[in-house]
Amino acid sequence: MIAAYNALIGSLSFDPHTEQVLLDPKVLQEHHFYLHLVKYLAPVYPAVPEAAQQRLGVAVYLYFRFALSCDRLIDDKKSLDGAGIKGFFVHIRLLEAAVRELSAFFPAGHDFWPQFEKSREQYLSAILAEKQLAKQSVTLTRERFEQLAAGKSALCYAVPVAMGLLPGADSAQLRPLQQCLEYLHIGFQYLDDIDDYQKDIQEGQPNFAACLLAEKLAAMKLQSPLPEGQERYKLLFLTGVATHCLEHAILNFEKSLASIAGTGLAQLEHYISRNIHKAQEQIKAISLLVDKAKVKASHSSQHQHVAKTQFSVADIEQAIANAKAFLWAAMEDDGSWTDFLTNAGLGRNWITAYVAMNLTEVSCDNALPDKAAALLFSEKFSGAYNPQISSDADSLNFLIGFLHNREYQIEPSLLEEWTAFCSSGGGWSTYHNPAILRSIMGLKAEADVSGWLSPKTCVSAAALYVLSRKAQYGEGYQRSADYLADMQKENGSWDSYWWSSPVYATAYAIQALSASGRYGNSCMKAVDWLCASQSSGGCWNSDIIFSESPLYTAMAMKALLHADALQNAPNLTAAQNWLLHHQTSDGSWQSTYALLVPSPEIHDIREVSRWKKGSFGVNTIVDDHSRVFTTVTVVNTLEYLLTKIRQQ
Template identity: 35%
Template sequence: MSFYHNYIGTLSIPTAEKEALLDPKMLSEHHLYLHLISYLAPAFPEISSAQLESLSLNSYLYFRFLLCFDQLIDSSHFPLGEMRLSFEFYEKAMRGLAALYPEGSPFWEQFSNLKSRYFNSVISEKKGSHKKEEMTPELFQEIAIGKSAMSLAAVDSLACLAGSNLRRDELIDCISQLHIGLQYMDDIDDFKLDFKEGQWTYPMSLTQMYLKQNGIVTQDPALLHTYLYVSGIAQKNLGLAIAHFEKSALIASSAGLSSFASFLEKQISSCQSHLQEVEDLFLKTEIKSQKSFSILKYNSLDSSIENALGYLAKNIEDSTEWTDFMTSAGQSTTWTSAYIGMQLAEIDNSNPLLKPVLQKVISISSNAFNGAMIQDGDSSSFLVGFQQKMGFDTDLTQRNWLAFMNVDGGWVTYRDPTTLRKKLDLPVSVSVKGWTNSHACVSAAAAYVLADIPSLRLDFEISCLHLASLLEYKTHWSSYWWTSDVYATSFGIQALSHHSELKSRCETPALWLANEQETSGYWSNPATQEPSAFYTALAIKALHAYDAKAFDKSITKGVDWLLKNQMTDGSWLTTRILRIPATDVLDPSSVKRWRKSSFGVNCIVDDHNRLFTTSTVLNTLYQLTKSTASC
């Protein structure tokens, strides 16, 4: 890809424009067209490296020109600066191709035929968007291959340079199968945008047929998108995309194009992940529909605790683990089970549910969000806390856990950026510092667990000093992974309240917490502006730990609200409390929009099983009954 960077360096344009042309995200999206020549090159060993580099640059610049052309005909507003650059790219590409292929070369006739095929497909697509007639599978594939016709030129260009058409037909088929698969994917991914811009696509045609057959009338993009999945159309088309990618990968492998085959395997994996997300989303919807939405009337503290315990007992998977929070990594198992186990063990470590859960969590060596992810600091903190509350030996777990602590006392979620990138399949160009830097919410939870482990008193001291240093010029601690700073502040107060010399530093954060309470008694989720039982329970527990007497009014109002808002099944309603920033996001406040979605990054996710929230509320309510009894 250095060929493109070197060329951009020669352009007489402002630095800002050069940076935009080298934007890592954009280049990642253009990966196929930057590497297509090098992917195909092993099939043509006769071609020199200098010719391959020149062809790679010229073919990519021509692709960039076509991209601008597509945008121009699709939009009435097109920046003149981009238009100027697109012509610059076109002229450079044509001069470069002319140097590689002299007049009279068969390449030019093939190139001309492919251009005609491309334009005919664009015209056919535009006519379809205007008429919005039923689109057949045959027409869809014809347009998909036609729109990718200039990519087929890569095969012809290499064959002409090598002076051999030996593998031409199979490689043309390989590229065609790939682009049919990509078109299936793009039409699903861009469904809402295509509808908004008046584009007529194959899945849109199928969705309209489905609505007509079922007597449904709507032009709402969001509803149409829902029906795309409810009808099974999206899933079927993703399955077809996989089939075409597999055909392409088979050809690439038989032709000895190992790098190209690896790229195609990633496309297959991406489609399979999308299908899994769809399946997970339907599962999440089913789970949520089975929950109670009726408030338990005439609730007392004792009955509330009993009902919450019953809810947690009924919602344990195969009696060995709790699951919650649906994300792109799947549902959380280990992290959720360790957290809930710690909450319950603080109440009563003789609860018969706990030993099987702890044994299951310990048997999974990853100490992670779930078995598919790598070990993280938070999951490890909660596992150590769970073990410690259960009276189990934590020596071995502690050694792995302490690896997430920095020298300054800050705690990180992930330690090894290389392993993290590999797990997330991220290129080196994408920063993961947001996930590998220390954060107050992770550090506070770790310090909270450390407070009860005498053998790690020095680590507790260092972690508390770090938390105290974060308060300089601030009124409270900030959360990274959570939608409210209540989380980090609650655990921070609870940790420092165990430190005789630093407890006084909690006064300002405690006042901040109290001031965040709404007049009705709850603490809200700032990401959704909804009452949050989770944040309410955390805030109450922190105020109680710091100075129950001074904050008695806030605590009483909060508990009263919790008792009045428990559901008849023993749970509390949840909101989107978990925040998943992109790996390069250092400051969550820099994200302009958080998507309400279970998948991807820069999104906010709910504990759809209500287990995280319910166990947190249960723990808080029990702490209050225990303190009342001791009085």
């Protein structure tokens, strides 16, 4: 269908810029349903030849684009400027082409035209009624909203009419098909009113989600002024309005699906089912985001030791005890911990293994709640981001690290699964199976995911740290250590692919490479870089967000302790004091926007010009909103600090 449309646009001799706009692949993807509507309905009309389907499909889409442009021109205050007038005549030419194509099938006087006129009048009536509502600022009822949505889809009702009037076809399935299209478009409108909420408010257009939100807020009888703009938009999700609209979209999609049961329209059924699944996933995402907001709101922002200038061993011990109390309270009923919300959901297995490795590293005695230990030792626990995702190198790094801390005899199959992420050159990649990765991400078979499949220094440094703690990995350690040493930058640091600061990879690299006497110069350069990058206040920062980071401060501090506690004493004292000053009253340390989720084809994160704060999508930077990841990292560092103090 796209090829036929491209050919027709090419035949109309538009100027190059206009042709480029009309053939924009992104726009065609957005208009997918209307471009392929005839194809979706074609199985009901087997007598209609493929060539006729193509030609009619293009005519339908041309008319759709004309109608869409008219609606926009009515709303656009700039529609009468030069560009607006030019655009109007471009779409007049699309209308003319659509009519020519339709006339080839249905000459003047054909039965099609009166029925098409009826659909057009229904569509126009709905559009005018919507504009009138905008002028009157009338609250939309659900009944009126769905009536308008059905009316705005009326042009589509003419498509099965047209197909049923072609030679050899019949119109026996006309009513079920029209019902299907009606319910489908009502569902679309529920989704559109969420997506277009801010735009509709700004342009004064009727929006059912906005009406529902206004009713919700009025019922709550809030004393303070109601929020506007972005803050009000957030309330769509926090109050349940967005979820309500999504549920009603699903309800109408299901009615649409039921309308064509038994008609053999497999592709259309698949398309509708995809929309149901997408709406269901949006409901899940909203639920997770609301839970995330609640978790963040429950945390303290008050620092415990604001007035103190010196800290004793007892102060450090108390800070650790308070932090562990926070961690025990954050543990889930099944013994797991969660943090970092992304497209893949909440990090669970990865976080639980990381917590376990850090808590049991300095002292295994009673360092981990029994429930957590039982989960980690169970056969069902996998080295993956969460139970729904396949294994990855980082999650396995921390699981293997924990099992080593507990002197557990690791199954050869688990070791084989872990080392499969190590390349022949010694570098470790997060994933190694492109087909599984594409499946997890819902990507097409040809999608480029090479960025996530290639070795990364931050993953390699963490793996090498685990390797360095057991002599049995001598050969594997040496190969990965050589790789990591070769990847060191001139300034002494190592880049982090998945993290917002080189501190992550550099801290693990120092601890891992210092296990061997061969990499002394590399470690010295890295220590010099760490010391030079420490702020005057004693902390280390998140580079991309440029904020003080308890996470990176703890990681850097532990690396300096590991390298030479006496030589780095001034830096360590400043870091220790900063961390103890910044522990909050609930025992935690504040989260950091730390985890990067680059697009999977990207190899170098410097290719990303802008990182979005958030949980979903790619090229995003994600915070450990539960504060579990940061807090356990600080606990591990402070416990390691105590061992160094006691050794003096």
